[in-house]
Amino acid sequence: MLKYVIQRLLFTVVVIFGVSILVFVITHLIGDPVKAMLPLQATDAQRAQLAHQLGLDKPIWEQLTEFLGNMIRLDFGVSWWQQVSCLSIVLSKIPTTLVLVGASFVIAIIIAFPMGIIAAYKPDSLLDRILTTASLIGICLPSFWVALMLVLFFAVKLGWFYTSGYGTIRHLVLPAVTLAVVPAGHIAQIVRFSMAEQLNAQYAVTARAKGVKESAVLLKHALKNIMTAVLTIGGMDLAMYLAGEAAAVEVVFGWPGFGSLVVDTISRQDFPLLQAEIFVVAVIICLINLIVDLLYAYFDPRITY
Amino acid sequence: MGLAQAAEDKNIILKVQNLSTHFFTREGEVKAVDGVTFRVEKGETLAIVGESGSGKTVTALSMLRLLKSPPGKIISGEVLLNGKDILKMKNHELQKVRGSGIAMVLQEPMSSLNPSHTIGQQIMEAVEINQGLKGEVARKKALEMLELVRIPAPEKRFYNYPHELSGGMKQRVMIAIALSCRPQILIADEPTCSLDVTIQAQIMELMKQLKKEIGTTVILITHDLGVVAEMADRVAVMYAGQMVETADVFELYRNPAHPYTRGIIGSIMDMKGGKRLGVIPGDPPNLLNPPKGCRFYPRCFQVQEICAQKEPVYTNIPGSAGRWVKCHFPLTDEQKHVRTCSNTPV
Amino acid sequence: MIQNKNLVVVRNLRKLFPVKAGFFGKPKSFVHAVDDVSFSIKKGQTMGLVGESGCGKTTIGRLVLRLLEKTSGEVEYKGKNIFNFNKLEQKQFRREAQLIFQDAFSSFDLRKCVGDIVGEPLKVHGLASGSELTDRVADLLKTVGLKPELMREFPHTLSSGQKQCVGMARSIALNSEFVVADEPISSLDVSVRAQVLNLLKDLQEEKDLTYLFISHDIRVVRWLATHIAVMYLGKLVEYAETEELFVHRYHPYTEALLNAVPVEDPFKRRERKILLGEVPSPVDPAPGCRFQPRCEYAVDQCRLETPPLVEKSPGHWVACFVDFHGAGNFS
Amino acid sequence: GARKEEPKPAPAPAPAPAKVRDTVIIALQGEPTTLDPQFPDDGNMRAVTDNVFERLLEFDGKTLQPKPGLATDIKKINDTTWELTIRDGVKFHNGDSFTAEDAVFSIKRIIDPAYKSQQVSYFSTIKDAKVVAPNKIQVATDGFDALFPKRMARLDMVSKKYVEANKDKVNTQPVGTGPYKVIAWNRGVDIQATAFDGYWGKKPAIKNVKYRFIQEGSTRLAALKAGEIDFAVNMLPEYMKDIPNVKMETGAETYWIRFNQLRGPMVKKEMRLAANYAIDRKALAEALFLGAASPAQGQMGKEGYFGYSSKVKTYPYDKEKAKELLKKAGYNGEVIELVSERGRWLKDGEVTEAVAAMLTDAGFNVKIKFLSWQEWLDTLFTQAKAPALQFSSNGNGFFDIGLMYNTIVHSKGSQSVMKNPEMDKKIEAARKEPDPAKRQAMYDELALYFYDDPFAIPLLTLKDIYGLAKDLEWTPRQDSMITVYEMSFKS
Amino acid sequence: MSETGLQDLKPMPSPGRQIYKPKGIIRFFARFEYNKIALVALIILIVIFAISIFAPYIAPYDPAKGVLTERLRPPTLERPAGGGFPHIFGTDQQGRDVLTRIMYGGRVSLTVAFTVVGICFIFGTVLGLISGYFGGWVDMVLMRVVDVVSSFPGLLVALAFVMVLGPSERNLIIALTVNGWMIHARMARSQVLALRESAMVESARAIGVSVPGMVFGHILPNIISPLITVFVLDLGHQIAAEANMSFLGFGVQPPKSSWGLMIGEGRQYIASAWWLVTFPGIMIGLTLLCLNLFGNWVREEFDPLSRKH
């Protein structure tokens, strides 16, 4: 187990190494930091001077080793845009996004489990069809669009919630609900289909044969067995959201989280900040994957590490 | 109904009458079980034999209404346990019958245990539900059951998950669970099917011993004529969803009355090599669209015109009480030199 | 036991499967699927290979046909090591040595009709095409007792017996000499089994085939095979002519195996001696005799050394230190 | 904490409390990157720092002329030297007095190349500054600089002592002399400021300011309507009918399209003229901007700018004439690339698309290409990459036409893609002319010349649209400053 | 031989199994008998594709040219003053017909999605085939690469590409492709792995079929269904990804338009002109929904792995 964790952490290092090289290639070989950094009126001399300052006139291998060296020291430099250490900017946004994504997952789970279980209880019934279709539609709607529709209706028309901003629950509700739609759909679907599968499994028949009530078969026997599938899907969604997939929704709701930061970073062409973002997110994704894998072992004793 | 009949009935613990279960699938209606009738006497071991797909498992599952529905649906019949029809029971009654009335050991031990609960939990659950015990007492009982099925180091195994057990052990645990229910009838559906030869032998031996120790009534489902020969008191033969013959095990091997039974007994491998094997030509019928009349007629060596038109009735062969057969022309004594004449089908 | 006129000779064959590799690293442990196995089959013989599940029967079958690469050892076919075949020899070997599957249906490409399936070997080897191909396929189907009209059918429309026959037709299409049959009947129903077994025997007589017949059912093997090799956990433990084996057994495992088979006759019910314990894992097995943990006759030596295969009586080989003798005819 | 604060989940945002309001909530489009006023060129920051810091001179909100600020007086000593008199009794928010030292420090800091201020180009003529008396400083320029006073109205004064001692705080805890002092900056949430008790000037009417950051225009509108905020910047014209209290004022930006006169189809004068006649500026201003923009008056600047010429008026919309000119130019339908960008200025993309449609209508074969900001900048500043047409916006920081001629028209100008040595000379002469009247006349001449031989399509002069709460009073300024100290609530 | 008696048997279809049967469009549609919703989904998809393909011929207006005075008109069934087809979806901020723009937008959205998925599909499948069939170190290296790339923060890397390359349709395709090929490689590989050990492949090997004959003659045709399933579902993914990027302004650039971009551009008018964002959103949702329904049907219907007795 410990060995497995260590192995996975090593894998994380490999991923980050890969990410770093990719970022380096993107920023140094494809893009031109000097151009992006200098004000409009910069002269060629100024450019050359900056290139020198940034070490961009050195041979590319030297630049790469330096770049990787800095990354190992977690030194991403100073954001061009905010003039603050990049890592601190990124880290300061993570909790904000965590609040949002966390809330949305709580909502998603509260909605999805009952939906999936009820649908699986009587497969192919009308209720099942309605719930399954609803969850599928949820998956298919683009979340930024859902965001706009919710704003239009609940904030602009009804005025129940704030249209945007950060601070209170009333700020949180709409973006969290928006972000909950897709994972809720995914989880409801996976719960519905794995649950139906589990209820047909031989062990469920065994349980019924020894006199276990149907409700107990469902909640005591089947539920634990579908958790790995739920974890897989949920973990993927979670990783995606934390990786900036929530950006569009954060932008719509003016949620000052990681996603908004990413969008700003891109529009301001802040290379160092982008490097820090990608780095942090790669770490987060790897950690989530690791946690999900470790949780598998909790729900499925067949899995050992 | 004479007095003798009544005395006999008293001894009968389970009576299945005209049970029909069909599957309603995309392709059509699969008549998986069609008018199955048999009875089980207290304390006996009844073997239900028949090849794959002949409807043995579906019969067993139908008796406890364990089939998934849809697509499965019990069309008709009654299943009388001690005179009470299981098919008409309310849900809570049914739950009482499941387990303590009839317990089942399912076909595949590999997938019949819940992978995420320890085997101890799963046995305890059966004990708690069916014996009304709780907590430590239930645990003790569960441990006893593990010992009963000869699982070494039960204290340790109690906390094992199914995947940590070998196939043979899983099957033992399945038997332990079934017995924890203290059933009046134990249905064992191919308990040795997916196991290795030596392990099969272990399980069979275990079942024989348990049967001696506890004396439950057993319905043994199998397709292995060797297992039947070794374990059964009486044999019911199924073919294409129907019972074709019931007989005492010795009778059946010596004097099969149905051509199908004769065929399968004839195809038993004579341990000495060389001789050609007795053959039943053709394949079992498709249950979506079974042959009209007798379902066996396309493969039967003594087929007559009537066989294709009229379904034979499952009747008691006069003179032998436990002997039933479903054939227009049950085999008579002269034809019963099974192993010699079965080699050359018409 | 290794003689000159042998068709197939297996010498010290060994196959290890890596169990689980680390992230980049080397595999840490191995399944000893086939471990130092030697035997030979003469032309026209049927060698029956029996043993419990996972003991390496299939692996041997695939090694002998070079569908798997060995770890060490050699397999000679007509006097030449098949693992050193050049392209041409390899192609010739593919024609002569064939495989019959447990579940023929799963070995078919479901997109192809019966004619294509049976004719594919001929096409691949460029032996026939056009109407000649059709004729040859029709002949083949007749040989296995099927109507040539089935050519245009798709495999899933066939009955299970027919499927198995189509599989056999495909296997003998190239005028094979040597056929490995890996549990060809175990997926079949009792009533269909006999048809296929009869066909196997008929084909052998007709075409002078040599079989390596793999099965875990010793009853079937006895019916078909001239010789029986008993395997346990990747090792050959006993080898003899069929009837000899049913009279004399010098390995406790063979005895247990024969005992475990239920007799299909209620009049012959008997007290059986049951082999206790389970088949241990073939992953990195402990030294010594593999059967020793379950063997009631085991002595200290069994735990320390691996018993070699020795000729106990002419043509009867056994790998056991103990002077065990199970006599008595099973019939 | 996002979760704790909410007291009651009321169904609708609470209406403004009855008691007199002392806090104004202003919604900016984005969060300032830093509050060091000398570093970035960032409108969001300026909205805050304009109220927190002051300059030696200040623009008059109506006339756009410099007037005394922290300096009470400005004098030209010679062609390259200016002298300013520092106001007495001005205090920084931390209690320190504002001195000549601070003024010199501020000037030197911003032109220091090591500091890399993004505003450095505004002060490119300044060479040095020194204290000459306790309340007098002298600033040296690079030749005569008519714009010097205006430059001073853009240079925020910081405290030497504070900046030097608190390098880590200058970005987030600004200390200025302005009417408001920043008391908290909750990153991502808001910036709060409160009136500075020790302010030397007139006390502001509103006690507290809270800046919030709402990127989406529609969200700002919704928030304004819901009463969540009192003041919203950069409102869309479409919102005007929904805004409780809308304020509009011509701003600094002029949209224009640059011709490439060095190569390609637009070298021909007729083509350039045709393009100018092909644009229906009125339709743009009225339909697209709903009146929140006015047609450019045949030149690149608005009334009030120095050098604005009243001698030229907007090009009439005359499609036929345009077509005629095209024919005259012998235009053969060659593809004319129009490079633009999106998202930087109000409806920039939409204007581009509409203009392209109009040009197409008149017979031009226009192909739009939207570039990323960086690429767009690159094509704007690299002569070799210049497309036939390029959309841009000119925000004249000093409200002086000369600046525009220098950068866009003069062949050495950074955005110039033309060569006209004769006019180059006139532009240089006008820049060096100290006499305002003469200078104006020279610019009139240039305007007339370029009306007939255009270097650009002047499109629209934009108006700033502000959304205000009903009870908020404020007069927008010509220089687009958001002056909280000039706001008040109706009681 | 006659004793086996097999000749006389008629072939009988075995019940409960759906197996590939080639040829015939009717047969294809007959497969929908038990999933009518999937059929509806397929028909809608065909309609959407057709509209996108033929947009230049059927769209009522010019997608680029608007009438400024007709800006932001709500949906109506009335003919506009100058005649022509009614603006049933309203007009946009330039006075262009929203319906027309949706038709053309779909063209772009689908082109991007098809291009991305097409490239990813070919690239990923070939890699997966190689990796799965040959195994060994090739497989190990390739799969490590897939693992590593899969752990990249996808959207961020895509954005990084767009940031340095500049937003455009082509760059968007590059960015999405870089992130999208792994799933196809994984799928192809896992299918090959499953098949490589199968009796079918072994049987082909036993009769001496060559490696290319095996990979392209036996393996590929038998794994194509699950690959197509992934193709269909990934198409939905990429449409969503394109919409997301374009919405943020980092994707398709005007004067071209895609559904995502339409929402992005229209969102500032949401309070006054709901139709600008509503209809493109519905189109995205509808297309995705239909792709999912159809993809699930393909999976259930053709995937040998989910085919059970």
Ligand SMILES: Nc1ncnc2c1ncn2[C@@H]1O[C@H](COP(=O)(O)OP(=O)(O)OP(=O)(O)O)[C@@H](O)[C@H]1O
């Ligand atoms: N869910 C189902 N849907 C459709 N048909 C079914 C279903 N379950 C079983 N059947 C059909 O019912 C028939 C009887 O099946 P059953 O499982 O009872 O056979 P069995 O005798 O137990 O065979 P085996 O020896 O293989 O266990 C078979 O022909 C099978 O095709």
Ligand SMILES: Nc1ncnc2c1ncn2[C@@H]1O[C@H](COP(=O)(O)OP(=O)(O)OP(=O)(O)O)[C@@H](O)[C@H]1O
């Ligand atoms: N490709 C493989 N990779 C890893 N292990 C394998 C592989 N093939 C077989 N093995 C292992 O090798 C051992 C021998 O397998 P083999 O299939 O030869 O047994 P068998 O005797 O044919 O068993 P069965 O009766 O179940 O068919 C088993 O433990 C199996 O798990």
Ligand SMILES: [Mg+2]
């Ligand atoms: Mg069964």
Ligand SMILES: [Mg+2]
């Ligand atoms: Mg095998």
